[in-house]
Amino acid sequence: xxxxxIIGTGCAGYTAAIYTGRANLAPLVLAGTQIGGQLTTTTEVxxxxxxPDGIMGPDLMMRMQQQGEKxxxxxxxxxxxxxxxxxxxxxxxxxxxTHEAKTVIVATGASPRHLGLANEKELxxxxxxxxxxxxxxxxxxxxxxxxxxxxxxxxxxxxxxxFASKVYLIHxxxxxxxxxxxxxxxxxxxxxEPVWDSTVTEYITDDKGEMTKVKLKNLxxxxxxxxxxxxxxxxxxxxxxxxxxxxxxxxxxNGYILKTKGTQTNVPGLFTAGDVADHVYRQAITAAGDGxxxxxDAERYLAELEG
Numbered sequence: 001x002x003x004x005x006i007i008g009t010g011c012a013g014y015t016a017a018i019y020t021g022r023a024n025l026a027p028l029v030l031a032g033t034q035i036g037g038q039l040t041t042t043t044e045v046x047x048x049x050x051x052p053d054g055i056m057g058p059d060l061m062m063r064m065q066q067q068g069e070k071x072x073x074x075x076x077x078x079x080x081x082x083x084x085x086x087x088x089x090x091x092x093x094x095x096x097x098t099h100e101a102k103t104v105i106v107a108t109g110a111s112p113r114h115l116g117l118a119n120e121k122e123l124x125x126x127x128x129x130x131x132x133x134x135x136x137x138x139x140x141x142x143x144x145x146x147x148x149x150x151x152x153x154x155x156x157x158x159x160x161x162x163f164a165s166k167v168y169l170i171h172x173x174x175x176x177x178x179x180x181x182x183x184x185x186x187x188x189x190x191x192x193e194p195v196w197d198s199t200v201t202e203y204i205t206d207d208k209g210e211m212t213k214v215k216l217k218n219l220x221x222x223x224x225x226x227x228x229x230x231x232x233x234x235x236x237x238x239x240x241x242x243x244x245x246x247x248x249x250x251x252x253x254n255g256y257i258l259k260t261k262g263t264q265t266n267v268p269g270l271f272t273a274g275d276v277a278d279h280v281y282r283q284a285i286t287a288a289g290d291g292x293x294x295x296x297d298a299e300r301y302l303a304e305l306e307g
Contacts, residue, residue: 010037012274021071127211
């Protein structure tokens with residue numbers, strides 16, 4: 001039986017691996033489907049302490065992985081499908097193996113939310129995305145749109161002005177809910193055109209299945225029209241990746257794991273860290289801090305078990 005199994009990587013999972021490794025707990029890390037978490041889909045990270053000139057997201061994640069492995073963390077490229085309580089700990093089932101552990105740290109992050117339109121899944125990678133830094137450069141000198149009104153949507157829209165000829169910012173209300181500094185910055189950009197009180201009701205493609213237009217509906221007037229865009233960037237929030245727990249832990253109304261004390265969940269010995277439990281800050285540094293806290297909490301829990 002393992003001392004600790006960490007489910008998920010990213011800043012939270014890798015930091016938990018570093019700390020539990022240094023505590024001689026020989027952590028087993030289940031890397032999951034998005035190895036390294038959301039930072040692997042970003043370019044330059046300039047707000048992580050210790051890198052005054054910035055660092056590329058994938059590079060930061062690789063360094064964290066190497067640091068965890070240096071201290072004895074074992075990383076396996078498996079995706080957790082279920083966790084159940086057993087005598088003396090937990091059983092974690094993946095697609096190819098079963099692991100038992102005295103403690104578990106869930107650091108599975110959150111996934112981008114989509115609109116749920118008919119042909120959405122087929123369009124991902126063909127004019128529909130949730131990552132401007134990943135895909136923005138593919139849409140040089142053509143019109144694109146961003147759906148959303150929060151800080152993330154404003155960040156996406158601002159970034160896309162480096163490439164696109166025009167960026168339509170589509171929001172359900174008549175004002176952005178982003179922080180004032182972010183809202184002011186994006187609306188002041190001459191390449192950005194807000195589309196207020198509107199929602200996208202249909203994605204329209206060409207014969208090759210590539211995005212050509214979106215169909216819009218004004219929520220106040222009911223008026224419908226079409227907007228020519230080559231790509232839609234969806235920035236309407238995230239879904240925490242906690243479904244595999246199948247109701248084992250308490251979650252809030254949006255599915256984010258609830259903590260009781262520190263990083264402890266309602267299940268003794270099961271801890272959580274990062275975006276799967278944080279819908280407020282959602283930063284690399286806060287996820288790393290959570291990972292540290294979860295590791296310390298797990299270490300103390302194990303010490304108490306041993307008496």
